[in-house]
Amino acid sequence: MNQILQMRSITKEFPGVKALEDVTLTVGAGEIHAICGENGAGKSTLMKVLSGVYPHGTYKGEIIFEGEEVRFSSINDSEAKGIVIIHQELALVPYLSVAENIFLGNEVRGAGGLIDWNKAAHQAGRLMERVGLHENPLTPVSQLGVGKQQLIEIAKALSKEVKLLILDEPTAALNDTDSEHLLDLIRQLKADGITSIIISHKLNEIAEIADNTTIIRDGRTIETMDMSDPTATQERMIRGMVGRDLAHRFPERTPEIGEPVLEVEDWTVYHPTQPGRVIIDNASFNVRAGEVVGIAGLMGAGRTELAMSLFGHSYGRNITGQVKMHGQVVDTSTVAGAVNASIAYCTEDRKRFGLNLLDDIRHNISAAGLFKLVRGGWINGNEELKIAEEYRASLNIKTPTVMALVGKLSGGNQQKVVLSKWLYTDPEVLILDEPTRGIDVGAKYEIYTIINRMVAAGKAVVVISSELPELLGTCDRIYTIAYGRITGELPVAEATQHALMELMTLERSAELPARNGDNLEASRARGGAEKPSDLDMKGLNR
Numbered sequence: 001m002n003q004i005l006q007m008r009s010i011t012k013e014f015p016g017v018k019a020l021e022d023v024t025l026t027v028g029a030g031e032i033h034a035i036c037g038e039n040g041a042g043k044s045t046l047m048k049v050l051s052g053v054y055p056h057g058t059y060k061g062e063i064i065f066e067g068e069e070v071r072f073s074s075i076n077d078s079e080a081k082g083i084v085i086i087h088q089e090l091a092l093v094p095y096l097s098v099a100e101n102i103f104l105g106n107e108v109r110g111a112g113g114l115i116d117w118n119k120a121a122h123q124a125g126r127l128m129e130r131v132g133l134h135e136n137p138l139t140p141v142s143q144l145g146v147g148k149q150q151l152i153e154i155a156k157a158l159s160k161e162v163k164l165l166i167l168d169e170p171t172a173a174l175n176d177t178d179s180e181h182l183l184d185l186i187r188q189l190k191a192d193g194i195t196s197i198i199i200s201h202k203l204n205e206i207a208e209i210a211d212n213t214t215i216i217r218d219g220r221t222i223e224t225m226d227m228s229d230p231t232a233t234q235e236r237m238i239r240g241m242v243g244r245d246l247a248h249r250f251p252e253r254t255p256e257i258g259e260p261v262l263e264v265e266d267w268t269v270y271h272p273t274q275p276g277r278v279i280i281d282n283a284s285f286n287v288r289a290g291e292v293v294g295i296a297g298l299m300g301a302g303r304t305e306l307a308m309s310l311f312g313h314s315y316g317r318n319i320t321g322q323v324k325m326h327g328q329v330v331d332t333s334t335v336a337g338a339v340n341a342s343i344a345y346c347t348e349d350r351k352r353f354g355l356n357l358l359d360d361i362r363h364n365i366s367a368a369g370l371f372k373l374v375r376g377g378w379i380n381g382n383e384e385l386k387i388a389e390e391y392r393a394s395l396n397i398k399t400p401t402v403m404a405l406v407g408k409l410s411g412g413n414q415q416k417v418v419l420s421k422w423l424y425t426d427p428e429v430l431i432l433d434e435p436t437r438g439i440d441v442g443a444k445y446e447i448y449t450i451i452n453r454m455v456a457a458g459k460a461v462v463v464i465s466s467e468l469p470e471l472l473g474t475c476d477r478i479y480t481i482a483y484g485r486i487t488g489e490l491p492v493a494e495a496t497q498h499a500l501m502e503l504m505t506l507e508r509s510a511e512l513p514a515r516n517g518d519n520l521e522a523s524r525a526r527g528g529a530e531k532p533s534d535l536d537m538k539g540l541n542r
Helices: 043-051 075-080 098-102 117-131 146-158 176-191 203-209 234-242 303-310 335-340 350-354 361-372 381-394 411-423 441-456 468-474 497-504 520-528
Strands: 003-014 017-028 032-036 060-065 068-070 083-086 164-168 195-199 212-217 220-226 260-270 278-288 292-296 317-325 343-346 429-433 460-464 477-482 485-491
Touching (some): 003 043, 017 195, 017 212, 032 043, 032 176, 043 083, 043 195, 083 146, 098 117, 117 146, 146 176, 176 195, 203 234, 212 234, 220 234, 234 441, 260 303, 278 303, 278 460, 292 303, 292 468, 292 497, 303 429, 303 460, 335 343, 343 411, 361 381, 381 411, 411 441, 441 468, 460 468, 468 497, 477 497
Parallel strands (some): 017 220, 032 195, 083 164, 164 195, 278 485, 292 460, 292 477, 429 460
Antiparallel strands (some): 003 017, 060 068, 260 278, 477 485
């Protein structure tokens, strides 16, 4: 196969950190080439070197593209050669239309150099049809979900006559259906002669789609595998990524489950802007000391809305029901009230709601527990620094100093900072919403270990996850939710992916199965109540 790209001996340094050291990457024309490695391994840095985000002169080594050496000074230079990168954080303007986003910076000109909006809309429509996006080109991007926004980014790349498409974690925020559609589109682009480089932590997707896979660890190239080779297994990829075998993806734990800590009864939540629209419908569940309870549901089922409404009524209106801690009713109608009740919530969107990316690690860790540091009306800075250092060590946050900006950390290390922030409040119940989204297998294992440490200390943990194997590997019991209703409850010993999926896809009119000793009449009463129309999840992650 002809080579479209060679990156030779690439070395990139930042102050105090060597991000890449003598990295070599070779990509064949027309192939799908995957790059995998732990968070902070240097994958995204390498692609930023390739695309001109880090211009020539800021790194050592050479880049050969289509047989000639290239020296890019900016993204515009690389795009002029047909290299287009789609970052994990999508670069779309939410208040502009799909067509405007596709041609932003590459406007369609008409007579007199003015933008020809009719022609732009027509061309955008053709590009959207090519990527399988069936929307009006004039639709504002803010009205579309993440999966469709990914397709807009690809349509935008196609408008620039892309030859080499780089996708950084393209399916990290997508559900299974959107992920499969995106992978099918990448296969179609390959059939059209477009080369793709995919950075991903999802090893099953890499095994499914990639022709070759390059593994990077600690800023160095470990190996490149031909994925048609029978020895190119996920175990081999993991070993290359983390430098050791992970015989078990989930650390072993012997549960010692005690009395109920958190009990939620008849919890009902209405849509924040659409009066009369029920988002959470009469939900009840509990979690015990020393127990990990999972919540499984499809996108739009109401998982995150349930968690946010419990934690300070951060979502919804006209909320009714009771929250009990150790059998006593508590007020969680404010975040302060929830924290005082010893409940903590780690959001699924750590960059938007979980962290201050412009501040340092120290301040982020202490943010939710500042009341513990106040002495005479002043924050004890020395104690704050000491606490941050303790969490850096105990949670293995990879950073030379807690004075470093959180925004500079890898995704896995950012997640550990979020965990540190809430662990410092010493909660009895910790709700984790997608705790391992967008992080590698090594960092996932460390998160699971932290969860085990919490429940071993008698705490209660609730895990919300889109990955059923994760729930089956970490939880003691799993609740399922569909259309805002709790549709089932299974001990993990009886749970399978198939059984969970059946409960996650129960129709709104279906009879709910009896659970926890409920009689059939009570089950029918819950299932037979009048239900709201389809949930409108626009603008919401869940």
